[in-house]
Amino acid sequence: xxxxxxxxxxxxxxxxxxxxxxxxxxxxxxxxxxxxxxxxxxxxxxxxxxxxxxxxxxxxxxxxxxxxxxxxxxxxxxxxxxxxxxxxxxxxxxxxxxxxxxxxxxxxxxxxxxxxxxxxxxxxxxxxxxxxxxxxxxxxxxxxxxxxxxxxxxxxxxxxxxxxxxxxxxxxxxxxxxxxxxxxxxxxxxxxxxxxxxxxxxxxxxxxxxxxxxxxxxxxxxxxxxxxxxxxxxxxxxxxxxxxxxxxxxxxxxxxxxxxxxxxxxxxxxxxxxxxxxxxxxxxxxxxxxxxxxxxxxxxxxxxxxxxxxxxxxxxxxxxxxxxxxxxxxxxxxxxxxxxxxxxxxxxxxxxxxxxxxxxxxxxxxxxxxxxxxxxxxxxxxxxxxxxxxxxxxxxxxxxxxxxxxxxxxxxxxxxxxxxxxxxxxxxxxxxxxxxxxxxxxxxxxxxxxxxxxxxxxxxxxxxxxxxxxxxxxxxxxxxxxxxxxxxxxxxxxxxxxxxxxxxxxxxxxxxxxxxxxxx
Numbered sequence: 001x002x003x004x005x006x007x008x009x010x011x012x013x014x015x016x017x018x019x020x021x022x023x024x025x026x027x028x029x030x031x032x033x034x035x036x037x038x039x040x041x042x043x044x045x046x047x048x049x050x051x052x053x054x055x056x057x058x059x060x061x062x063x064x065x066x067x068x069x070x071x072x073x074x075x076x077x078x079x080x081x082x083x084x085x086x087x088x089x090x091x092x093x094x095x096x097x098x099x100x101x102x103x104x105x106x107x108x109x110x111x112x113x114x115x116x117x118x119x120x121x122x123x124x125x126x127x128x129x130x131x132x133x134x135x136x137x138x139x140x141x142x143x144x145x146x147x148x149x150x151x152x153x154x155x156x157x158x159x160x161x162x163x164x165x166x167x168x169x170x171x172x173x174x175x176x177x178x179x180x181x182x183x184x185x186x187x188x189x190x191x192x193x194x195x196x197x198x199x200x201x202x203x204x205x206x207x208x209x210x211x212x213x214x215x216x217x218x219x220x221x222x223x224x225x226x227x228x229x230x231x232x233x234x235x236x237x238x239x240x241x242x243x244x245x246x247x248x249x250x251x252x253x254x255x256x257x258x259x260x261x262x263x264x265x266x267x268x269x270x271x272x273x274x275x276x277x278x279x280x281x282x283x284x285x286x287x288x289x290x291x292x293x294x295x296x297x298x299x300x301x302x303x304x305x306x307x308x309x310x311x312x313x314x315x316x317x318x319x320x321x322x323x324x325x326x327x328x329x330x331x332x333x334x335x336x337x338x339x340x341x342x343x344x345x346x347x348x349x350x351x352x353x354x355x356x357x358x359x360x361x362x363x364x365x366x367x368x369x370x371x372x373x374x375x376x377x378x379x380x381x382x383x384x385x386x387x388x389x390x391x392x393x394x395x396x397x398x399x400x401x402x403x404x405x406x407x408x409x410x411x412x413x414x415x416x417x418x419x420x421x422x423x424x425x426x427x428x429x430x431x432x433x434x435x436x437x438x439x440x441x442x443x444x445x446x447x448x449x450x451x452x453x454x455x456x457x458x459x460x461x462x463x464x465x466x467x468x469x470x471x472x473x474x475x476x477x478x479x480x481x482x483x484x485x486x487x488x489x490x491x492x493x494x495x496x497x498x499x500x501x502x503x504x505x506x507x508x509x510x511x512x513x514x515x516x517x518x519x520x
Contacts, residue, residue: 074298088481248413291385318375327367
């Protein structure tokens with residue numbers, strides 16, 4: 001049976017329109033924290049905040065009340081939209097206010113989806129800050145926590161700092177200029193510079209590295225040192241974008257640590273996105289889903305249901321109820337085809353009744369459907385529930401580590417034990433898994449940055465990496481894809497302003513110390 005963190009809700013918090021969102025003191029009476037299990041429950045709430053929306057089942061007692069539909073406020077659902085709907089990999093048929101702005105590259109500081117991901121980031125940071133305040137040794141002694149339990153909680157503190165660092169990475173990447181808060185406070189914060197944020201994230205990860213569980217040893221769904229290596233590599237891979245300084249040597253070090261840690265590619269690509277993907281040997285860190293014990297309208301429930309419509313049969317994907325929203329563009333499809341024939345089986349497309357071109361974004365039949373995520377198991381069975389899926393969201397997996405390592409080498413990184421020949425071999429492992437043989441293998445001369453950008457899309461599409469990749473490769477602004485900028489042929493140049501999102505107007509009103517990002 002899948003191990004999953006017990007989502008024991010010990011706190012209730014509602015959002016306000018500033019950044020001092022943290023549990024009230026009345027919820028954190030000293031009697032709450034008397035042993036390690038209580039702290040583990042609080043830590044579980046912080047993990048859960050990346051997927052779940054509130055304190056009660058799929059909806060009810062929401063963490064934040066910014067929008068009318070609680071499902072919209074799922075962290076990974078909002079983050080996925082920001083990273084995918086802004087690119088060539090995904091469009092959505094729905095007309096909720098502000099969602100089409102993602103395609104048109106015309107969002108503003110009132111956009112509700114921008115607002116949700118911003119407040120979700122800082123809710124996680126607030127929870128983490130409070131956990132760290134409540135778990136200081138002196139504070140635990142005051143609460144009567146035993147010395148043996150304090151030693152256990154020290155391990156939890158490292159994981160919570162990891163979760164906070166990951167949230168700050170998303171803040172740096174999406175918004176760039178945000179406050180840096182490390183303790184629960186009612187003081188109105190000022191903004192940090194991108195360099196200060198970057199430095200904080202890297203320093204935090206360096207500081208806790210020795211305290212994280214060894215790779216592949218922690219309880220499933222919890223972070224270990226390999227998750228830390230992946231996060232640090234992600235931040236450093238994009239360091240030139242964030243702070244104007246390359247850190248490719250560091251990327252090589254961390255990805256080689258991951259590569260040598262005992263992970264292995266799943267022999268079947270599609271099994272990484274099924275209801276029993278917790279069994280996949282290449283998963284490094286996931287956001288667990290459980291159709292019976294962790295019901296919510298975000299996470300992969302959104303990705304499975306949202307990708308089904310038209311003539312698709314919902315039960316073929318282990319669920320009931322198509323949402324008829326998500327499809328892809330011809331620009332992504334073309335990466336898997338040669339002269340009209342699909343040559344790369346990693347492209348999981350549904351084409352019956354669908355057109356390759358998209359005459360109207362609002363019509364589900366326009367654009368191929370992408371049922372990459374499914375509530376079917378690797379053996380053909382169904383998940384535990386027909387509404388809420390069991391498919392865990394893959395935050396970090398080995399295939400990405402291979403591609404990041406290859407890119408860092410191509411960009412001039414050095415100092416590792418592996419060579420460019422090794423990188424070619426790793427890329428070919430991904431392609432051999434896809435093709436079933438060596439027919440798709442590349443030679444060393446084929447391994448270029450342009451190739452890698454396309455290969456990242458083929459391997460990692462719909463895993464919330466595309467916007468980050470396009471910006472890092474300099475293809476976000478001048479790149480052309482259908483319906484970019486609201487233009488059917490996508491011949492639109494995105495102003496540099498839109499490489500990051502605006503600080504929500506509601507937060508600027510609540511905190512006059514904040515300054516809006518340039519251009520908004």
